[in-house]
Amino acid sequence: MTDPTRPGATAPSGAEQEYARPSGARGSFDLPPERRPAPPRPPLPPAPGQQTAFGRPERVRGSFAGDRPGGLPRPAAPPPPPEAVLRAFAPGRPGERGLGDPPGGRAPRRRTASAPWWKPDAAADPWRDPYAPASLGAPAEYPDEDEQPGPLVTDARGRTRLRVRQLSIPLSILTVLVMLFSGAVGGSAGWLLTRTADEEPLLSPDAQLSQTSEGITREPGSVSDIAGRVSPAVVSVEVRVGEAGATGSGVVIDAENGYIVTNNHVISGAADVEGAEIRAVFNDGSGSAARIVGRDPASDIAVIKVEKPQLLAATLGTSDSVVVGDPVVAIGSPLGLAGTVTSGIVSALDRPVRLSGEGSDTNAVISAVQTDAPINPGNSGGALVDATGAVIGINTAIASLGGNGTTGGSIGLGFAIPIDTVRDISEQLITTGEAVHASLGVSTRSVTDGTRDGALVLNVDPGGPGEQAGIDEQDVIIRVGDTRIGSSEELAVAVDAQDPGEQIEVELVRGGASRTVTATLGTA
Known part of the structure; x- marks a missing residue:
């Protein structure tokens, strides 16, 4: 089809006239109405607020005002070189200006980076030509190593190696036979040597083991020094009643008269029992029959007497000089093991x-x-x-996880009767055969209200010191003299520390109010 608008074009025929481009039209097809561009709209006038904020001031034309500041000042041209410099470095050729070249001439410009196109073969390199055809080259070839004859070969590093596969069969068999023969000879020689060697005898008549000279220093006050001085005064007490028996310990307190102090619960089973036997076994292994001099269940102290000369009595100290942390040594016969010595410290004092x-x-x-x-x-x-x-105390009880004070094993909580109490009770028993204790005439138990502890009075003996002082049942005793009371055990200890007939002040709580009464202690 011809375009009638082009110069020299012939007029279209009848069939072509139907599809010919209209006169004065350009392009292949006309745009449909929905795709024709809309006529441009005139710009909307700005809002008054925008005109005020961003509008051009009146009587101002152009983008910027004429009085705006200019750009940065251009740097001034450098001053010309001084006359002396011009004469020294003037160019060598006439007609040239400025400074001349160095004597050796200017160095050529160096390339600052390598470019593959600078190489002469860059245009023929297929890796640099994106239009070069792809092709496969020949496979890689590796030169074969020179085959070395024989079983011994030398590698590239010059080391000689044995090529086993090229060994001849006779040579291989010979090598194996040599190895078997060497093993047989070595084993036979070892067996023969062990059979013919002389055995060392089991017994050595002249045997003598090495020993060192004595170099141990036992200073005075050490555990060994204390045990050596006190152990002879500590005895084992054996009690037998019929087929039953018990063991304990005792301490010699009067060597001349043979008096030994022990606990009441050790010998009480033999008291007033016909046929009962009490025996004291001493440190040297000798023994002697013993008799009960007196015993005091209220303090768990008893004194027995033996008829044995040349006894060694223990030195009795005082409880008032003992402080917490002092080192101590316990000597006795635990579980029938006489002369046992253990050591520790004083953990607490005045423990009820x-x-x-x-x-x-x-x-x-x-x-x-x-x-x-x-x-x-x-x-x-x-x-x-x-x-x-x-001696500062007589070992009496222990606290254990399964016992009540006299049985069970040690867990590091042992209790001893202070020696001052032991001395006082023992003197009474040796003198009169019995001991006397003070009594308040009340029965109590420990109580607390969360802020204050005390001893609750459960019973008051009729006509006793407590009733005469005005103490009633359900009173809570919180102080005796200068000693605060926090339990029934502390009340018993505070009263027992007094003598019968002494007057003491007792502070108690009744009905929420505290009051103080005076009581005269009786005899237990």
């Missing part, structure tokens, strides 16, 4: 401990010396000794 039961009539509350020296059943009645070797 109740003692009762264990098939004994002991019913006591002691103000004990607490120690962590291991004490076990059988230590009862033994000595608790300080660093000077003086």
